[in-house]
Amino acid sequence: MADLSNSLDAFWMPFTANRQFRKAPRMMVSAKGMYYTSDDGRKILDGAAGLWCVNAGHCRPEIAKAIQREAENLDYSPAFQIGHPNAFRLASELAAILPDPLDRIFFVNSGSEAVETALKIALAYHQARGDGRRTRLIGREKGYHGVNFGGISVGGLGPNRKSFGPLLPGVDHIRHTYSREDMAFSRGQPEWGAHLADDLERLVLLHDASTIAAVIVEPMAGSAGVIIPPKGYLNRLREICDTHGILLIFDEVITGFGRTGAAFGADTFGVVPDLMTLAKGLTNGAVPMGAVAASRDIYDAFMEGPEGTIELFHGYTYSSHPLAVAASLATLGIYRDEGVFERVAELAPYWEDAVHSLKGLPTVIDIRNIGLVAGIELEPIEGKPTARAFGIFLDCFHDRDLLIRTTGDILALSPPLILEKTHIDEIIDKLADAIKAAA
Numbered sequence: 001m002a003d004l005s006n007s008l009d010a011f012w013m014p015f016t017a018n019r020q021f022r023k024a025p026r027m028m029v030s031a032k033g034m035y036y037t038s039d040d041g042r043k044i045l046d047g048a049a050g051l052w053c054v055n056a057g058h059c060r061p062e063i064a065k066a067i068q069r070e071a072e073n074l075d076y077s078p079a080f081q082i083g084h085p086n087a088f089r090l091a092s093e094l095a096a097i098l099p100d101p102l103d104r105i106f107f108v109n110s111g112s113e114a115v116e117t118a119l120k121i122a123l124a125y126h127q128a129r130g131d132g133r134r135t136r137l138i139g140r141e142k143g144y145h146g147v148n149f150g151g152i153s154v155g156g157l158g159p160n161r162k163s164f165g166p167l168l169p170g171v172d173h174i175r176h177t178y179s180r181e182d183m184a185f186s187r188g189q190p191e192w193g194a195h196l197a198d199d200l201e202r203l204v205l206l207h208d209a210s211t212i213a214a215v216i217v218e219p220m221a222g223s224a225g226v227i228i229p230p231k232g233y234l235n236r237l238r239e240i241c242d243t244h245g246i247l248l249i250f251d252e253v254i255t256g257f258g259r260t261g262a263a264f265g266a267d268t269f270g271v272v273p274d275l276m277t278l279a280k281g282l283t284n285g286a287v288p289m290g291a292v293a294a295s296r297d298i299y300d301a302f303m304e305g306p307e308g309t310i311e312l313f314h315g316y317t318y319s320s321h322p323l324a325v326a327a328s329l330a331t332l333g334i335y336r337d338e339g340v341f342e343r344v345a346e347l348a349p350y351w352e353d354a355v356h357s358l359k360g361l362p363t364v365i366d367i368r369n370i371g372l373v374a375g376i377e378l379e380p381i382e383g384k385p386t387a388r389a390f391g392i393f394l395d396c397f398h399d400r401d402l403l404i405r406t407t408g409d410i411l412a413l414s415p416p417l418i419l420e421k422t423h424i425d426e427i428i429d430k431l432a433d434a435i436k437a438a439a
């Protein structure tokens with residue numbers, strides 16, 4: 001067998017151009033607060049909170065100690081038919097900060113698993129109520145709901161779907177909410193577009209409401225390049241779901257835990273779903289974990305029949321893993337003690353002004369923002385879609401010591417929520433130079 005000890009060959013990297021990466025690797029070796037350290041010793045400002053998950057900043061001692069303590073105390077406890085006290089405590093703490101009536105929490109290990117779990121709960125809920133004809137799941141174009149089969153079926157990003165066969169049957173999609181013509185350079189929520197929710201009525205006419213179990217959307221589409229919901233859009237979606245007995249699922253894997261300027265996107269946008277998926281900021285990215293929050297009504301619908309019945313035949317070996325639970329309890333403590341979500345609301349106007357100062361730079365065709373998120377859309381290089389934005393990503397990483405994300409020709413910013421105004425200035429100055437250099 002070949003000696004791979006000093007080789008980069010064995011690791012098949014996710015969502016990465018593997019061959020290109022091996023020619024010019026980008027490696028992080030440590031992190032603290034707002035900065036990574038790369039293997040060549042540079043301090044790299046984190047403009048992306050890792051992958052939208054390190055909301056409280058990197059390597060928080062409170063979280064590290066909590067994980068270490070639990071690793072020495074309770075390394076693992078069976079997830080089925082056995083509990084451990086901290087898991088119940090964490091569920092209660094989450095229920096206390098989630099919008100009413102979302103107060104029943106099912107633990108999983110990632111955003112993708114949270115999505116699969118929410119879709120399965122929606123289907124099983126209707127069946128439990130004797131309405132088993134409701135099996136259709138509705139997603140939205142440009143939606144990202146992780147990479148498992150349910151998630152890519154309701155998801156609406158072509159490249160994530162095209163290689164994987166027919167996917168789940170009985171899935172349809174409402175149209176996405178982006179129109180550059182009608183909303184370019186909106187600050188916060190666009191004024192235009194509430195009526196786009198009526199597209200759900202089209203699918204109700206087509207399939208009949210009695211066949212539709214649930215609609216799943218991200219309150220703010222992150223992975224598609226930061227698409228902010230138009231004012232009134234989510235309220236309208238909620239109304240239509242209510243009219244037709246359809247469950248509304250918010251995928252808050254990115255928007256949860258302060259990102260949009262309140263604890264959850266549901267709070268920011270003033271619309272409460274029936275089921276909510278969570279991950280990422282749940283543990284500050286320190287240990288993989290996800291969750292589904294369900295309304296009391298949904299949970300109660302399962303709690304029928306003989307008491308010895310397992311109500312939901314679903315779960316993972318690592319559901320409510322003690323180390324993840326410990327990390328999450330410590331993370332929620334930081335959010336609470338430091339007023340992290342309130343801080344986002346305070347900083348958001350400064351952030352908005354800063355990102356919109358990039359308007360007018362060459363190739364910038366739209367800027368979108370909410371809370372501490374921004375998307376900056378660039379004119380693609382003719383015949384080379386994605387090349388301009390990816391070039392800027394590389395330039396920022398290698399030459400400007402700044403980490404950003406890109407999707408298509410959109411630059412996405414989602415820094416740790418603990419950043420200072422000086423960090424915002426630094427991100428914007430560096431990005432402005434990189435955009436100009438790439439024009």
Ligand SMILES: Cc1ncc(COP(=O)(O)O)c(C=O)c1O
Pocket residue numbers: 110111112113115144145146147218222223251252253254279280
């Ligand atoms: C809205 C949304 N849902 C689900 C996921 C999948 O999460 P994970 O990568 O933890 O499976 C993501 C990841 O970015 C996401 O943004």
